[in-house]
Amino acid sequence: MNLTRFPQRFVAPFCATVPTSTARVDNFAIEGHNLNFSFTATHTQDVPVLRDCSIRIPRGEFWMLLGPNGCGKSTLLKILAGLLTPTSGTVYVNEPKSFVFQNPDHQVVMPTVDADVAFGLGKINLTRDEVRCRVSRALQAVGLIDYMKRSVQTLSGGQKQRVAIAGALAEACQVLLLDELTTFLDETDQIGVIKAVRNSLDTSAEVTALWVTHRLEELEYADGAIYMEDGKVVKQGDAPSIRSFIEARQSAYINQINS
Ligand SMILES: Nc1ncnc2c1ncn2[C@@H]1O[C@H](COP(=O)(O)OP(=O)(O)OP(=O)(O)O)[C@@H](O)[C@H]1O
Ligand SMILES: [Mg+2]
Helix, strand or coil: CCCCCCCCEEECCCCCCCCECCCCCCCEEEEEEEEEEEECCCCCCCEEEEEEEEEEEECCCEEEEECCCCCCHHHHHHHHHCCCCCCEEEEEECCCEEEECCCHHHCCCCCEHHHHHHHHHHHCCCCHHHHHHHHHHHHHHCCCHHHCCCEHHHCCHHHHHHHHHHHHHHCCCCEEEEECCCCCCCHHHHHHHHHHHHHHHHHCCCCEEEEECCCHHHHHHCCEEEEEECCEEEEEEEHHHHHHHHHHHHHHHHHHHHC
16 A cells, blocks of 8 residues: 555555454444554553444444544544554454545645546546546535536635545545544535535445544534544444533533533
8 A cells, every 4th residue: 555645645445454353244334343552652651542442333324433632533543544553453444445634735636626536546447438437426426526627726625625535436435534624624615525425425325434523513414423532432323312412521511610
């Protein structure tokens, strides 16, 4: 897997750096069982980051991962992407999978939208018509079909994120791993990106997405969610119940510091 040319947005069709669970159930596109992870420090003790995390995300669903700063969301996502290897535990993620990072300016590499979406298709043996068809379908799914010939430099941050998602869809990615894509975006762009992901899943039963966010209002677009604290999965379930759970937790915390 060559990450040097394309460090920020990568598709890992044959990534096999993490142990694969034998207990995989076909209805789940993403599974992590009893995952532990520590950062290795040279002069001090290792820093434990994930503690016995287990998650299961059904195929074709849009799930969100929430939790306070530093609780381990990005670390868990990187383990699922194969960018980090867990200290122990097993992972299964359908492939190809794609990891899209936070900064929109790190997502696009080619001068025009259609060239960028087609970028990853060079490694697959496709005719020119097949490439054109995949690029159009992917741009349609993210609502950018009219931007096909636009220079990427003229796009907003959210449009760049959507081009990156289209690139993953064009490569027939089964799993999208998306880390706080809306952080740097204004409200219109935020909604555009989240709707693009929702629409991508609604138009293909094969695509599953895990979206890291801090914004509770984004849960309205999710099928399910996972809430983490201090390296542990505290709760996972349908989006409304996770939202209520987090709101109750936040108000208990506010009451505690006000008392
Ligand atoms: N390279 C590293 N070396 C040591 N510790 C690290 C490293 N990267 C992250 N950490 C620590 O691991 C913990 C989890 O970090 P992570 O980035 O996964 O959290 P997060 O939930 O994504 O936070 P945020 O919401 O701020 O993005 C934090 O305490 C962080 O300081
Ligand atoms: Mg993070």
